[in-house]
Amino acid sequence: MKGNYGEMLLLLLGWLSLMAVNSRYFPASSYSAVLSFLPVWSFEALLALWAGVFISLAWGGTWRSFAFFTVLAGMGFGWAEVSGEVGVPAEGRNVILIGVDSLSGDVLSRYENLLPNMRGLMKASLRFDRAYTPLGRTFPAWVSILSGKYPADHGAVFNLRSLGHVQRQGLVSSVLRESGYKTVFAIDERRFCNIDESFGFDRVVGPRAGALDFLLQRVNDTPLTNFLLQSALSEYLLPYSYLNVASYTNYSSSGFVEGVLRAAQSSKPIFLAVHLESAHFPYRTRHSSLSLDLDNRFLEQHLRALQVVDQQIGEIIQGLREQGRLDNALVVLLSDHGEGVGELEATVMLDGKSTELRSYGHGADILSDHQNRIALGMAVFQDGYPASSPGVRHDQVSLLNLREVIERYVGAGSIEVSDKNSCLIVETGLRIEAASDYRNLKESEVFSQAIGLYRIEGGRLSLREEEIPRLLVAKDIGLRCRNHITWHSFARQKYYSFLLDDRGVPVRQVEAPSADIEEIEKYSNIYRQGF
Template identity: 35%
Template sequence: MKEEPLNIETSNLRVFIRTFSVLILFTISMLNVRSLLSPYSLISTLNMISEANNHLVESIGLWQDLAIFGIVLVLTLSLWATLVTFISQSPYLTLGTQTQRDLYWLLIVLLSCTLIVSVNSYYFPTSLTSYLRQTPFSSPVMIVGQVIVLLFLYIASALSIKNSFSRCATLLLPILILVAAITPSNTSKQVELASKPNIFIIGIDALRPDHLAFLGANPALAPNINRRLTDMSVYEKTYSPMSRTYAAWMSILTGKYPINNGARFNLTPPEVVNTSLPLINHLNSEGYKTIYAIDERRFNQIDMSYGFDETVGPKIGAADSIITSLADLPYINIALLHPLSKHILPYLYNNRAYGKAYNLIRFNQDVLTSLSDTQANFLAVHFCQLHWPYSSKEFVAQAPQEWDGNYNHFMYKQMMRNVDKQVEHLLSGLEERGMLENAIVYLVSDHGESFNITDTSEPAAVTSELPSMKAWGHGTNIIDDKQSHVLLARARYIKGSIVNEKAVFKGVYSLVDILPSIADSLSITNRKLKDLDGIVLPVTKDDVIAHRFVYLESSIPVKSINTSFIDKKKLLSETEAYYEVRDDGKPYMRIDEYDDFIAKKQRAIRSEDWQLTLLPDYDGPVLLNVKLNQLTIPNDSTAVDWQTMRDKLCKQFKADLEFYQRENCAVNLSAIVNKSNRNED
């Protein structure tokens, strides 16, 4: 039977619907294939959400964010279908039958899909939808060839448009898209600000000092950081008041321990935290531009409501975890290459939690662009690549010599190289823009990280009845020194040269010491910043304070994260009762359970050589000999005055009534109160 001749009035809508349907099927197929490769499929993610308590899924803001992401997906596929329809409805070749036109349309669909997957495979090789990685299709030559073919067909279709205005607009559209993708970086130099130094606090999530050269580690793990540290004042024994990111940063920005600033956990409800930061308010009044930048916001919700002029990083909200688990699709990843994705995909743009598409250079560029050329700057920036799950858009280098049988530790060391490059890129950018002509730079980590590795050189435990000294993660066990020991280093730049004492300082320090040190450098009185817990960091070795104590506390103990492999379903099952998602779409700890959460905390007091710890599920204090790394139960023959340490610890946490009235503190309650009253008199 002879085919019908081409019907010129064939509906473009019909072709569009057919194309859109094929692209939907293409997307579903990719999601199904991805679910086979990933331990957490789309369906399992949705099941975990549906099984959660109602307070997690009744947030208007959460569903609005998810709906917006769904709309972006539909619009992206619609734009793609429109382009295919446009090219196929005005073909360059003269096709006489509908079958020929259908085959031509199918060819355009297949070519566009191949190009999308090829580009994704080239730019994002660790994506689970980069099916063509390490094939000729993902080579630059093949990608350019595919682009040329489709662009030629697009131009041919555009030239067939009879209306001259529409024809010109269609031809200019690709050029406008490309021009919009060009974001000139701010390379202008800062004007000289002799009286006001720039202040830069550069935080690195989970960076362990014992993995740096000044404590004997392999210098090749972080060559740039190690080189920078040789020119800085490094405070060897520095500890995080609480080994979680939000709590640690609030201690940095307030100069107070968590019990005094209210930030006792990640995702602390805002009503129990004073979000008005005196230092930031003072700097704003003195003409500083204040900026907070972080490349993952799931657990750190510091934003402009805390007084900052500007923030850099992904959007804050509970939708983050859901969207990042759904988003690994080639066209979404490619869209993130365009700067406008900052507005249409705010949960994915500059989000290290979506590691397969995270660009550390672009994040740095956005941070550098946020800085002022005419004002002094206060920048607090935090890099999260060293945080689990240790993902990036590039495959890690093969380094069999660094394999120790512990996968997380191996990946941690590989990610150290990434964050090392990121820190160096940022500091080099600051130098190029003249931002280090007059500046104070702090290089810090918020907490350490434990991989449950036992050092065979360590002495055996005194008794098996003692609590474990080893754990996984951070914030789970304050007896494990690897979780709370952090990096703290300072550099003072004057006329572009470092003038501080270049040395490793003994003594014991805390992250709460950073703000008092900044205040001292700027001659800000303590009265303006109110009561501070920290001290001014010594600038010479003669200034070191001997016999100082610092305080530590843990987060809530969570069994599902104290393991080598975090099972998301078990984690949600264990912790979903701890949190709620409010109408603004942000997750917070449940305020009605807050006192119970605090009661589960571990607490400790630490000196340079000893740490005394009180545990909620253990009778009596335990004492850690830091030099020997040995845990004991203290008694009257113990070589240190542990009773005084216990009294100081009880006094520090006396606002936690449940803790203060426990047997270990209650037996000394009157003595502590009397001693406190005498000191106040």
Template identity: 30%
Template sequence: MPESPPSGILRSWWPRLLVGAVLGVLLFAGESWLLLRSGVVGMDIPVDGPYAALMAAMRPVVPGLLLRVAAVYAVAGLALAAAGTLLARAWGRGGAGASLGQGLLLFLLLAWDRAIARPALFDDLPAVRPLLAWLVEHGEPWHPRAVVAVWLVAHGAAWVVRSKQGRRALWGGAALAGLLGLWLLGQGVAGRDAPRHPLVVVIGIDAFRPDRLRSQGGSGEVAPHVERLLEDATLFTRAYTPIAQTEPAWRSLLTARWPHETGVRYSLTSDSRMQLQRTFAETFSEAGWRTVFATDCSRFHAEGPASGFAERLQPPRGAVNFLLEKLRYRALGLFADHALGAAWVPEFIDNRALAGIHDPMGYAERLAARLVDEARQGPTLFAFHATAAHFPGDPVHPFYRRFVPASEPLERRLRMHFAPVTPGAKGGWNRAGAEALYDELLAQADAQVGALLEALRRAGRYDDALILLLSDHGESFHADRADLAGATPVHGARLSEEENRILLAVKPPGGRGEAPALVDALVRLVDVGPTLLELSGLPRLSGVDGVSLVPLLRGEALAPLALYAETGFTHVLPEVFDPGHWPGAPRSFDAYRIRPDGVVEMGPAAHASILQEKDVGAFDGQRWWVDRPQANGTVLRACQGDCEGPDALALEAWFDGVQGRAEAPEIPRPRRFHR
């Protein structure tokens, strides 16, 4: 069959490409209608009272955001139409119907692949749940890819048979593939020959409990990449956070100060209440280092200029982020989960809060490339906080098959369950199932960490990098409360081993060397900054609560340390764990206010109530002194552990001294003491 002239090809293709783009826009319109339909995903929120500010903040942003989403749909439709037309022509069937059929088949194959990779993308669509359940249990990524490969080979063979130019095209394709391979090889060699600037990498894994590590009693199956790093690092087995919530914990981490000195006492703290202090990142920046902070979730933890990082890679903060959860444009998870999509609609693709749309492993690979690139350009401090173990808690393939039994309901396998814990509440699941899902999410975060570490190894930068691995807090599954078995996990509600004990490990440049593999001395999250600065030869922070742990890394002794800690602000009412506790902080949308720029922050009345509600305590590894505000206006001071002797009295005196610098509650309360 004679080939059509170029002008004829263009005339036959453009209408089909246009139809594809129109179909993409129609798909966008259909999804928009479903999203806005009353009761589907909660878009029918009231627009008066406290929500008025929320709606006002979102209104200027939404049109541009939706236009960019619509553009993705249009381009995807056009690309599917082009691919469908090309495949149809391989068989000599240039009709519009054949092109449309090929494009539709491509779309279905793509959906099949994503349903296996990230089933949370479809888990709230009742019509596909039976098929999705089967895929979750039996589907493998190679299944749709094998079908695509066979399909493409068949089309290629048909085209070669029909076309006299087939052999020439095959040789041209082979040549291009060879050139591409040589280019990639050159990139790898160039990376290894690049200048070796100093490199400090700080990796945080949200909610990681150290009892998941083999050396701390775990199975060793949850975090193999962390376990491998620990072969070259020193693990601090008794490390603790002063507050078991991400935003205040990171503020204490950056400043080396207790929460009441930073002013950040809970998530979504108002900027006006932050006590601006120097951070270790600021010291690195002033010394000429490149400083980068990255996280895949900014809903309850966003770093601003006060963090000291010159560049901050994170989803949008505030009202827009909460809106995005409602705008579940599923086709974005099909069409845009790659580098180009992340560049065009990063609010969706690089946002952990969007179940199924966010691809955690693709995100980690892009971030790893960014880390290596930054390290080539000069001395670099690169911090990454991985939040897989946070809501919506949707494990991707293969992690959703690791630990949760297949007998559990589909919704329990694919998403974290959330229900507020109140007095008299019962757990909605079994504790074993809740912890198994948590372990799957930690395994997913561990794989992200592994992507960064492997990129450093490929670039030849792993050995000479200073790598510090930490968690900001632990997680409680209410092990001491049988009535709460399976209730929503929580951190920040109590001062405890489960919630306050953290992961902390340091790999110096060149490996651990003669440093101990394990250090059992009590250390704190506030000690991280001073340690990094000393190891990097930079000036220390002055007037801080943290100390450098370098002596312990050298195998030397360090004066015993004590932890000052306080509870955060969670969905759990404190009287659940302490009957008679003062319960006054509000737990509704009224607790927050929306700034004109869309930032969500705690309101002044809620701030005062939260401070009044907090438990505060001191811990030295042997005992806790804890002050608990009571509903009758008093404060109950309780001691847990070895409460007799001079050491107990010394810790209590230290506790009183630290509290003397705390922000005083607005309602004065007498104290009564109890041991």
């Protein structure tokens, strides 16, 4: 084993080992196809061979020492385990918000058997089957949760609007921090949600927000960076890819959970808001073991990504239980918006023509139940487990109701959701024509249509403020009531109204009520006068 042969063998086996392990743990990596044909046991064998050569060269370089250390290394790789720590229980009423990106109420109800942790949490909760987002985009939705206000009132009217024009004072996170809470916001994809510490949070967990987040994820797919991003060191060396779902090749779902649980450790009561992004389009993940055979490939990929999120929710709940955070806590499971994946929702007569209602994405179609109806359930935990009475409510509620729920729980320790809002304002977000149909989506066309709308401000990408008035005019704005929905269509420059069934799905076009038009105009005037 002495001399050049041993060194050449060491280098060759080292390269093969690195590529093999990269192929096993990062199957979506562009480097993984090289050794994808190898069986599972070969990865440990290559590592053992490499370790055996390395140690035997250092020991003296005999073939006998090579064989001995190879066997020993193989046994070591087979016995490797990871251990964790249990935190210290915390005092006070804790508030835990667990958000799931792009989860529609429809998908959760139809496929809950694939999502056991979400199903179990919802079954133990007071849940709402007619809950809606005011605007189907992550940043506006979360600012509505924290403020209890509509986008026109809090300023987050689009994703990536400059923070200087968004309300960041008086949020429920700030109020709780001033009351002695530790406040944490955790999100594993920040390209379109720039919530940071200025929104009343002591700590933000996740990748660094910035323009580089849009540029670095593909170039960070190398065997070395893939492994580096599994360690806490990457928070400092690769901050824009650290715990970042957009870097799906090397994103660590368990690493993000560990980051959340570390941030939750404190002697203070905790306000923890977590947002899990894996189920956002394009639904790419290396962690799912779910095997499906559906005709709709977008739905299939979406469900596979949701399975990963479901696993993370189970890990978060278990970790918080071990920390004692669930001994006295309000836990809310929610989604920021739904998701259209091209499924047929209904067939209606629109202006006398038979029209199929199907869509892709979110925040683009007010009439779509799949885009706008969200998952929402809440439970009081005592001694680590749900203790409040579960049930289903059919009245119409919104993400705006959550601030009031949180404040009442912190003050009185119970859940109470008012149904004072019989009708809810709803609106669309920024709509890019090239992204309207996932079947024909081309990233180059999306980039071409969107690039002129943004600028780099303080290292972050933000909408050009001078573009905001034009974009606001192009919004569809509506009023969703229990049994009907009315909205103004920018494309058709006309008011529409539809009767809804008990699920909130449109069934028949009717004349738009004048009272609805008046409410919509009143809200629209906030935009006209403010911009």
